[in-house]
Amino acid sequence: MKIGELASRTGVNASAIRYYEKLSLVPAPYRASGQRCYTDEAIYRVLLIRFAREMDFSLEEIKIFLSGLTDKAPVGKRWKRLAQSKIKEVDETVARARRLKSLLEHLLHCRCASLRECVDRLSLSPKCGWCAAPPNSGRNRRREALRPRRTVMQR
Secondary structure (H helix, E strand, O other), X not given: OOHHHHHHHHOOOHHHHHHHHHOOOOOOOEEEOOEEEOOHHHHHHHHHHHHHHHOOOOHHHHHHHHOOOOOOOOOHHHHXXXXXXXXXXHHHHHHHHHHHHHHHHHHHOXXXXXXXXXXXXXXXXXXXXXXXXXXXXXXXXXXXHHOOXXXXXXX
């Protein structure tokens, strides 16, 4: 199939497919009359690349992921290593998203009298020291009051 058909069947621009070919993510196709002619396997590789990009895999990670891979080859240990490192990255992203949600919920209900008070309540001030305060101190109780309560559904 020609590059235009591959592009329409995968939803990936022809220019991106040529770039993936340049990076060896997609094997160089044979040429007929100067035009690229891709095999059906190229569809699956490009679809996998598109999915991996949507999931925030870097092109370098995808290259590791796809290197030496054919239709009949097992996915192997490299996929497991990549998955383990990506799981750690996803966990960090989830933690950041939870902190962002907490901040936004605080901002929806913010009644701070000043910017300084708000920054202190959010533990953004380096002088605040709430993170270093003992667990049962008044500062930590105030900080805990800012955290949203977990409902039974969230547990």
